[in-house]
Amino acid sequence: MNTFGEALKVTVFGQSHAPAVGCVLEGLPAGMAIDREALAAFMARRAPGSSPTSTRRKEADEVTIIAGLNPKGETSGAPIALTIPNGDTRSGDYAAMGKVPRPGHADLVAWRRWGDAWDRAGGGQFSGRLTAPLCAAGALCLQWLERQGIAIAAHALAIGAIGDEPFRARTLDERSRRRLSAQIESLRDGRSFPTIDEARGWVMEKAIQEAASEGDSLGGVIEIVATGVPRDLGDPMFDGVENVLARALFAIPAVKGVDFGAGFGAASLKGSEDNDPYAIDDDGEVSIAKNDAGGILGGITTGAPLLARIALKPTSSIAKRQRSVDLETMRAIELRVKGRHDPCVVPRAVPVAEALFALAIGDLMLSKRAFERL
Numbered sequence: 001m002n003t004f005g006e007a008l009k010v011t012v013f014g015q016s017h018a019p020a021v022g023c024v025l026e027g028l029p030a031g032m033a034i035d036r037e038a039l040a041a042f043m044a045r046r047a048p049g050s051s052p053t054s055t056r057r058k059e060a061d062e063v064t065i066i067a068g069l070n071p072k073g074e075t076s077g078a079p080i081a082l083t084i085p086n087g088d089t090r091s092g093d094y095a096a097m098g099k100v101p102r103p104g105h106a107d108l109v110a111w112r113r114w115g116d117a118w119d120r121a122g123g124g125q126f127s128g129r130l131t132a133p134l135c136a137a138g139a140l141c142l143q144w145l146e147r148q149g150i151a152i153a154a155h156a157l158a159i160g161a162i163g164d165e166p167f168r169a170r171t172l173d174e175r176s177r178r179r180l181s182a183q184i185e186s187l188r189d190g191r192s193f194p195t196i197d198e199a200r201g202w203v204m205e206k207a208i209q210e211a212a213s214e215g216d217s218l219g220g221v222i223e224i225v226a227t228g229v230p231r232d233l234g235d236p237m238f239d240g241v242e243n244v245l246a247r248a249l250f251a252i253p254a255v256k257g258v259d260f261g262a263g264f265g266a267a268s269l270k271g272s273e274d275n276d277p278y279a280i281d282d283d284g285e286v287s288i289a290k291n292d293a294g295g296i297l298g299g300i301t302t303g304a305p306l307l308a309r310i311a312l313k314p315t316s317s318i319a320k321r322q323r324s325v326d327l328e329t330m331r332a333i334e335l336r337v338k339g340r341h342d343p344c345v346v347p348r349a350v351p352v353a354e355a356l357f358a359l360a361i362g363d364l365m366l367s368k369r370a371f372e373r374l
């Protein structure tokens with residue numbers, strides 16, 4: 001339920017208003033020095049309270065690693081256990097709501113499954129808060145992947161109807177390669193809104209603020225790329241790279257769709273347009289001219305960049321009046337959700353998407369290495 005991975009395994013625990021959230025990460029190679037600054041910088045990209053487009057709940061998101069490191073601060077080969085304290089909780093906001101499920105959130109299914117035992121404050125284990133330990137585990141895995149020459153980046157490709165420039169990862173000529181590197185670099189310069197085109201980011205921020213001022217929310221699309229991924233990872237059918245990545249990405253709350261390469265757009269292309277042609281390069285190797293396949297054919301990596309998109313729904317907890325039911329009296333009721341909520345979860349979910357991509361690719365890489373050792 002809360003565990004992902006075979007060779008690299010992460011188990012997440014916690015609830016939104018419990019004393020802490022955290023995870024156990026097993027399988028990261030031993031002897032890797034942890035870069036604490038890089039970990040903190042990664043966590044800060046997801047942390048709430050720093051932007052007008054996120055919830056006003058303030059969380060430092062400080063990671064305490066309680067096991068799995070040796071005295072030199074390197075991975076020791078033992079499971080890594082880490083916790084992140086929950087602060088600034090206001091459980092009263094939820095108690096005041098009564099037993100009224102928020103439409104679009106997980107309240108109804110959680111009460112049906114666990115009854116009054118369910119810890120509903122802050123959405124319990126369905127809260128976006130659980131993406132903090134996912135980010136911490138992903139950031140550690142990313143440190144290992146970077147040492148293997150793999151780079152992962154994501155950006156807000158769309159917020160509502162406003163779009164950003166896409167990653168140049170579906171064409172593979174030298175100019176595109178350089179442009180893609182520059183795009184990835186630009187996203188690392190600490191910009192406040194995660195778009196490639198900063199001006200589009202300002203328009204998106206304004207749209208989110210406008211929706212929030214109307215008591216409403218917005219959704220959007222995140223695009224994720226990984227470069228330097230070796231070919232021949234993954235397996236056919238149920239263990240394909242698409243399967244593994246989708247399983248990881250659907251763990252992000254509010255994700256309702258995942259596609260790869262040309263994705264749903266491929267449905268309206270002709271074969272002659274969608275096929276990525278082959279050629280023989282100067283080293284006598286097979287090269288692939290473009291990348292509508294998103295780096296995956298038959299579930300196995302081609303060596304081209306992995307390219308995915310995820311669709312996130314608009315935040316369900318909105319101040320606008322909505323129709324719900326009171327589960328105590330079994331009567332219809334009008335609900336206006338109080339409390340502090342992200343008017344759009346997309347900007348904060350961008351590092352989360354990178355983290356899940358890292359965990360999935362890390363698992364595929366380490367599974368392959370385990371197989372090669374046999």
Ligand SMILES: Cc1cc2nc3c(=O)[nH]c(=O)nc-3n(C[C@H](O)[C@H](O)[C@H](O)COP(=O)(O)O)c2cc1C
Binds near residue numbers: 254341
């Ligand atoms: C980073 C992040 C922050 C989130 N913040 C909120 C929030 O403030 N309010 C809310 O209603 N949902 C928020 N969500 C989404 C809910 O957690 C999610 O919609 C809910 O658990 C139901 O799951 P589902 O939408 O995947 O079906 C957030 C999601 C993420 C990834």
